[in-house]
Amino acid sequence: MQLGRRKFIHKGLALAALCTVRARAAPTARVGIIGGGFGGASLARYLRRHDSSLSITLIERDTSFVTCPFSNGVLGGLYGISHITFGYERLKEVGIEVIRGEATHLDPVKKSVVVAGKSLAFDFLVVAPGIDFDWGSIEGYSAKVASSMPHAWLAGAQTALLRQKLEHMPDGGLFIIAIPPMPYRCPPGPYERASLVAYYFKQHKPKSKILLLDSSDAFIKQDLFMEAWQRFYPSMIEWVPGSKSGKVVRVEPSAGKIFTAFDEYRAAVANIIPAQHAGRIALEAGLDAGTGYCAVDPQTFESHHHPDVFVIGDASIAGEMPKSGFAANNQAKACGRAILASIAGQSFAPAKLLNICYSMAKPDYAFSIVDGFEVRNNTIQLSFADQRTTPLGADANEHRLEADSARSWFANITTDMFG
Amino acid sequence: MKLQRTLMSLSLCLFTVVTVTVTATATAADTARGEALADGCTSCHGVLGASQGHIPSINQMSRVQFITALNEYREQKRTATIMNRIARTYTPEEIEQLADYFTQGLAP
Numbered sequence: 001m002q003l004g005r006r007k008f009i010h011k012g013l014a015l016a017a018l019c020t021v022r023a024r025a026a027p028t029a030r031v032g033i034i035g036g037g038f039g040g041a042s043l044a045r046y047l048r049r050h051d052s053s054l055s056i057t058l059i060e061r062d063t064s065f066v067t068c069p070f071s072n073g074v075l076g077g078l079y080g081i082s083h084i085t086f087g088y089e090r091l092k093e094v095g096i097e098v099i100r101g102e103a104t105h106l107d108p109v110k111k112s113v114v115v116a117g118k119s120l121a122f123d124f125l126v127v128a129p130g131i132d133f134d135w136g137s138i139e140g141y142s143a144k145v146a147s148s149m150p151h152a153w154l155a156g157a158q159t160a161l162l163r164q165k166l167e168h169m170p171d172g173g174l175f176i177i178a179i180p181p182m183p184y185r186c187p188p189g190p191y192e193r194a195s196l197v198a199y200y201f202k203q204h205k206p207k208s209k210i211l212l213l214d215s216s217d218a219f220i221k222q223d224l225f226m227e228a229w230q231r232f233y234p235s236m237i238e239w240v241p242g243s244k245s246g247k248v249v250r251v252e253p254s255a256g257k258i259f260t261a262f263d264e265y266r267a268a269v270a271n272i273i274p275a276q277h278a279g280r281i282a283l284e285a286g287l288d289a290g291t292g293y294c295a296v297d298p299q300t301f302e303s304h305h306h307p308d309v310f311v312i313g314d315a316s317i318a319g320e321m322p323k324s325g326f327a328a329n330n331q332a333k334a335c336g337r338a339i340l341a342s343i344a345g346q347s348f349a350p351a352k353l354l355n356i357c358y359s360m361a362k363p364d365y366a367f368s369i370v371d372g373f374e375v376r377n378n379t380i381q382l383s384f385a386d387q388r389t390t391p392l393g394a395d396a397n398e399h400r401l402e403a404d405s406a407r408s409w410f411a412n413i414t415t416d417m418f419g
Numbered sequence: 420m421k422l423q424r425t426l427m428s429l430s431l432c433l434f435t436v437v438t439v440t441v442t443a444t445a446t447a448a449d450t451a452r453g454e455a456l457a458d459g460c461t462s463c464h465g466v467l468g469a470s471q472g473h474i475p476s477i478n479q480m481s482r483v484q485f486i487t488a489l490n491e492y493r494e495q496k497r498t499a500t501i502m503n504r505i506a507r508t509y510t511p512e513e514i515e516q517l518a519d520y521f522t523q524g525l526a527p
Contacts (some may be wrong), residue, residue: 046458049466141511164454257509326462329459329462330459330462333458333459334458337455337458343524348455349451349452349454349457350455351455351456351459352455352456352458352459352508352509352513353459354459354462354505354508356462356463356501356505368501368507370501370504372505372507372508383507383508384507384508387504387507388504390500390501398500401473401500402501404472404473405463405473405474405500405501407472407473408463408470408471408472408474409462409463409474411471411472412461412462412463412464412465412470412471412474413462413463413467414461414471415465415466415471416461416465416466
């Protein structure tokens with residue numbers, strides 16, 4: 001009886017704890033967010049939707065955000081860059097303080113950030129800077145060289161530049177994409193890029209070729225990409241895996257030359273994507289502990305090294321979750337729940353972690369990978385290893401529906417963040 | 420034969436109703452858990468389940484419709500482009516909690 005009663009009370013308390021996640025927080029809590037991309041903007045909106053009194057400050061370097069998802073469509077000429085550019089007006093309207101400026105210093109103990117020489121302190125600090133490049137990973141490549149051999153792996157001016165170069169390229173030219181070693185942002189991105197540029201070439205420059213020089217020996221959705229290339233762009237796209245001297249180690253920008261361990265190529269247009277690590281501010285604050293990416297709690301995304309400092313999105317180590325916009329949005333919500341529960345002094349119901357990623361081979365042909373995750377052994381692991389992707393041999397209608405779904409997803413997730 | 424089929428579908432129908440009714444009283448904890456689970460759904464289906472474009476909205480369904488659809492996707496009994504793959508990641512209990520959340524029509 002006694003045990004039963006205690007159990008009952010215990011259960012009641014647990015239920016109360018779950019309920020209070022939705023309760024309004026103390027108005028004094030200050031949340032600072034560095035970076036207004038898929039992680040940071042999603043988190044700011046999520047917190048505001050759940051708590052009207054919370055002080056939320058978003059620190060963002062740029063005046064607008066250009067999404068990496070769908071940026072390959074700009075390169076393929078499907079739409080202009082305005083289609084993937086979003087402003088922060090709506091965030092300001094709902095009472096999120098948006099500070100435009102680069103965070104130059106982060107103190108993870110004091111939870112303070114310096115922007116434009118001014119120090120700002122917070123109760124909770126969320127670091128969502130995305131990725132920065134390891135410029136030294138390819139000899140001869142640098143931020144300066146990126147103006148002649150664009151990476152276009154941070155969407156915006158680089159995307160526009162690469163598109164311009166593709167437009168100016170004569171028919172019959174060779175377009176080379178150098179693919180970095182894992183882990184990097186958006187693992188299927190380079191292959192979708194090849195597909196949509198092939199779509200453009202097929203219409204306007206049909207004698208041109210695309211060469212993928214890869215650091216890896218396999219890639220995500222590989223069979224589906226290969227199937228689509230065979231169907232629509234036979235003999236236009238060639239893929240060289242890392243074990244066949246695919247990895248680019250050096251460039252000579254003045255001559256347009258690209259070198260792997262054993263081979264030399266001359267590209268009409270070169271797209272060099274260097275190796276990556278967490279955004280500079282996270283590294284300088286030591287949140288990565290020297291590893292390049294930041295270890296976090298798999299449910300709350302709180303830093304392993306500093307309480308009340310969180311890292312979400314591409315900068316975090318999220319187990320088997322890839323570095324994607326979808327994942328960052330998902331992690332933002334998980335982190336948001338944890339912060340709201342912490343403010344309320346309660347435990348919380350962990351979020352469901354998912355990643356759904358569409359790749360387009362042409363405007364009416366897409367395929368997807370769907371992953372659910374669960375926390376096992378304190379890391380994020382796949383719930384299912386099988387049947388994650390669109391089946392091979394699916395008919396044209398299936399692929400058209402997936403392309404429609406991809407566009408719908410983009411509209412919905414960007415509305416979640418910016419609308 | 421026809422009568423048998425009708426009876427069968429009627430009993431199936433009743434079974435569904437009964438199953439759903441038994442667990443129809445959602446506790447606040449169920450709804451909170453449902454909201455936590457729903458955070459994954461809204462990345463595709465839109466804020467509060469209101470979608471733009473091809474992906475359907477999921478905030479206008481009845482509880483029975485919602486649970487039936489998700490369970491059928493989960494058990495690979497309903498064809499879909501991707502929902503049959505996604506639904507595998509939810510247990511039947513979680514599907515009910517999601518239904519509690521999306522069918523109550525609340526907006527924080």
